[in-house]
Amino acid sequence: MxxxxxxxxxxxxxxxxxxxxxxxxxxxxxxxxxxxxxxxxxxxxxxxxxxxxxxxxxxxxxxxxxxxxxxxxxxxxxxxxxxxxxxxxxxxxxxxxxxxxxxxxxxxxQIETVKRLSEAVCEVNRIKMSLYGKMKQMRVNAEEYVSYGSAIRGVLFMSFGHLMSGMYAKLWPELVERFSRCELLLQELLRLQRPDELSGSWGVWHVMGEGSAEDRRALEERSDDHGLLRQLMDKYGVADKLVALLRQSAGQLQAMLPKLPSDKLAAELANLIEPFLHGPAWVPAAAIKELG
Structure with a gap:
């Protein structure tokens, strides 16, 4: 059907x-x-x-x-x-x-499902508050940002694991986490093309963790300066690093497909993963191929 x-x-x-x-x-x-x-x-x-x-x-x-x-x-x-x-x-x-x-x-x-989704909403809001608190204090690193962001995207969908059994139940949490991570990394790549959305992005936390003292100080003092953000994203090769992270996560997600109980389902999920393997249109194909 x-x-x-x-x-x-x-x-x-x-x-x-x-x-x-x-x-x-x-x-x-x-x-x-x-x-x-x-x-x-x-x-x-x-x-x-x-x-x-x-x-x-x-x-x-x-x-x-x-x-x-x-x-x-x-x-x-x-x-x-x-x-x-x-x-x-x-x-x-x-x-x-x-x-x-x-x-x-x-x-x-479906009252039980209402309850589970409502509890999941509470958990999403709890994670958001924790992330926003750390961001406000400039205390989050790039990997934490990805972990928090992936969890925020995936919690609602995780709540259906109780309906599954066997290999489905075993793979579902990782499938959701990896897929959500890929979505987040792809979104962060797209943000690089929109300077007004760079504040608070993955690139900012990467520079805060890996940048010079001077650049970190500039970020803290001028976090809304679009020109500065664009300059630092280029200086620290943020696009290349995000492409590498996306390609790695997409590869891990792709490696899970043969474990699925259904070949039909594996083929369907392979189509969903395809955009992650190629990245945004503006990323040179050669860069994706080289990282693969």
Whole structure:
């Protein structure tokens, strides 16, 4: 039976006129949702829940990600009326997505899943608070940043491990962690092309750990200076280092595929991993090949 893409099913909730008119939404968590759907669909006993669970999880994730956008925007007297309206709409949109997840699962009698996802949301927020606290004090290193970021992306999806058994249960936590790590590293590479998004990025924490005293001091004093950030990213070869980390993590993820109980599932996941093996379009193919 052909499966409907979860992103298509989610449009019923995400393409809400009021939201679309006043604000932009975060990127749909396509990769992780497809990963969850593919594995759950391979568990024959789940039936229609193999679509319900990823759909509900995607809405929870969208709710969290939408609220995160609010935290990164300017507030107070300097914000214009249009910006304030967009902020308010993001708060409402995040709440709306969270409410839809609860409605979907409770209607289907999936109270235990509501409980598990709610607990996962609490854990995501706990990890975020820990990361943001360290970032504010400039006490996080580059590897910690990746570990925290991967966990934040993966916790909701980890919560479905109780439905699995055998090799599925054994591999699921590592699959989610590795996939989330690859997503994060790819996102960090893409941020290098957007100077206004470099503040707080992996490259900053890499320079804080590996840079000269002078460069570290400059970062602390001028963390919002786009020109300085761009210069330091180039000076310390951040793009090359991120490509190497992405290629390494993608290779580890790829090496897990032969362990999966289903060849069909392995082939499906191989397609999901493909973007990680090639990196963003602006990264020279020769660089990826050389690192491989």
């Amino acid at each position: 052909t499966r409907k893409p979860i992103a298509q099913l989610a449009r019923k909730y995400t393409e809400y006129d009021m939201i679309a008119r006043h604000t932009d939404l975060p990127e749909f968590p396509e990769g992780r949702v497809r990963l969850l759907q593919a594995v759950l669909a391979d568990l024959q006993e789940l039936g229609g829940q193999a679509e319900l669970y990823p759909l509900a999880t995607s809405l929870v994730q969208l709710g969290l990600d939408t609220h995160d956008l609010v935290e990164n925007e300017e507030s107070g007297a300097k914000a214009q009326t249009k910006q304030m309206r967009a902020r308010q709409m993001k708060v409402l949109a995040g709440d709306y997505f969270s409410g839809r997840f609860y409605h979907l699962l409770s209607q289907a009698g």
